[in-house]
Amino acid sequence: MLHTPHGSIETPFFCVVGTAGAVKGVTPDELRELDAGVLLANTYHLFLRPGADVVHQLGGLHRFMGWDGPIVTDSGGFQVFSLGSGIEHGVGKQIGMFPGDDTPDTGRRPRGQAARLVRIDADGATFTSHIDGSRQRLTPESSIATQEALGADIILAFDEPTSPLHDAEYTREAMDRTHRWALRCLSARTREGQSLYGIVQGGAFDELRSASARFIGSLPFDGAAIGGSLGRSKADMHAVLDWSFAQLPEAWPRHLLGIGEPEDLFSCVARGVDQFDCVAPTRLGRHGQLYTPSGKLLVTRPEFAEDAAPIDAECGCYTCRTGFSRGYLRHLFAANELLGYTLASVHNLHFILDLMRKIRAAVRGDYLGELQTEFLSRYVGGAAR
């Protein structure tokens, strides 16, 4: 159980992502009906718009969003740096790119990627807003101040994540900076009642991950998040988790940032992950990709035009329970009807939250391996039908 000022949550759990202070297309009432325990909002987005002061003025993030359950905010690090290396490396979330920005290449980053959109210094990062092209700055101190103003239950230290394309040398440099920033984040805290998690970096390098987990684990954080590069394969990701968790305090909750496709949950829980967050259920939903026990179903395909069956006859979500047909959903997507995004997102969120419930029961009942075998024997995650 994880205890927060907005309720206690059984682990492991999946945080539903509400990037800009709203889960796309889904109301808090619908989230409550889905039994979504915890939401995660992005500091980067709220910092830029409407601004943490505005959210604070409007009563803090819980009141702002109409959510009285626990909320996590990330530190902004991932988004700030994915504007730079993420875009330049062609990996990670691509938030937006404003060619108007002409910050000169500082030469600090490897392989010639121009730091056009983000510039790092020892003190923090200067970056270009994807909204209006303005220059903005976040430091460990301002990230913590922002997250304190937002008022989430769990906040994260400001870090510099690296991508799979960064070499060991640069990954170590970024890790060292993340460690110095971790100390500054701890010093910058002024508020009671918020948990602060440190972030373990070090890419997919055993030595670096272990060192980072040892260092972060030695500090007075309330938990840890695993950030940055998880390598290039599932095996790499599992190794990263093993290296990290071997060094972290037993009692700490562990958040694996940005991961949460159905097939990932089992192996990561088995390795000790307590918290996930992922935009996949809502993002895939908005593109008509629907989770089913036998894999993803792309409901926009012509073959579903006259299909009177629900997405999944066994599913208990609002969309399936009401009996909305695949044909109707396909029609909604073809007509760009907002209702399609809602019905698909509700279904996908139910799928993943329900899977987490089954996984929790399996952990308690000690049959996680059996559940995984059974689930994966039917589920083919890669290919949409």
Add this chain to the structure above:
Amino acid sequence: MLHTPHGSIETPFFCVVGTAGAVKGVTPDELRELDAGVLLANTYHLFLRPGADVVHQLGGLHRFMGWDGPIVTDSGGFQVFSLGSGIEHGVGKQIGMFPGDDTPDTGRRPRGQAARLVRIDADGATFTSHIDGSRQRLTPESSIATQEALGADIILAFDEPTSPLHDAEYTREAMDRTHRWALRCLSARTREGQSLYGIVQGGAFDELRSASARFIGSLPFDGAAIGGSLGRSKADMHAVLDWSFAQLPEAWPRHLLGIGEPEDLFSCVARGVDQFDCVAPTRLGRHGQLYTPSGKLLVTRPEFAEDAAPIDAECGCYTCRTGFSRGYLRHLFAANELLGYTLASVHNLHFILDLMRKIRAAVRGDYLGELQTEFLSRYVGGAAR
């Protein structure tokens, strides 16, 4: 009370518009919580996509949309003809215009408006799909067949509406055609359990409206709808209603097509309108224009950025009751968050449905005039604050 195969409804009532078989951004569950009695879907849109056969195949419109209350479909006439004269005259709903269509001007229409997108003949209308530019055709018979396949509780005769810019001569011509088509619609019916309403045309010409209402009222329809031009002012609209209703059978339910701003409801109910439909609540909502007892509030305005108040503290809708602030709603619109469209649409629908409930009580209690005076003394419909 109006009795339909999907329940009985107290009149007067407001039909929530679900153009393409979905109320934009609002789930059937939310509609039920709003106590939305009756939905109206557009035959034109469903005829083009996904096709009435597909809707029929998927169980008919009620099953398709997940709505077990009464549904009205219009005949397609309004949309077909607003593609022609509506666009050419710059009035009415502008659905879309495909310059690729090069149907020659047939010379049948007055004032030189080229019938590029719609061509009328004695038998029906040929028009260009706003979706894919294909040529399509609707006749009285095919409109009825389409509406029978869709399966709404109340269906409408196929008509040719005229705009305020049509002269008396053309308006008479279109009215005569509408009357001939009304007879054909009655003959084309094959299905029990659907009410068929005739449509009164005749523009804002006393003689024509009276003649049309007399003719339509003499036929074995189950009710009447008032279509076409309602003139250029509220006074014109009221005269059109008076001329029409003087000639219609006392017992018939009367639907005023496409009207339903708050300030219109009182005077139209006083004149005998039983049914309204209007896209305004959801369309205005999607643009951040929110109904309040003191007029429309444009929540996207900068002054609301830090406004912690709900849209209307007295309002009982989900959006206001939950306490979502004007500042939050403004943020959702600024960030193009889907949730903003939903919360605003739910609020506006609640406002108009609640006003209709108050109007029904006032009609029963014989104080409609007092309610109107009280409402209009506060409500300024024209200008958004």
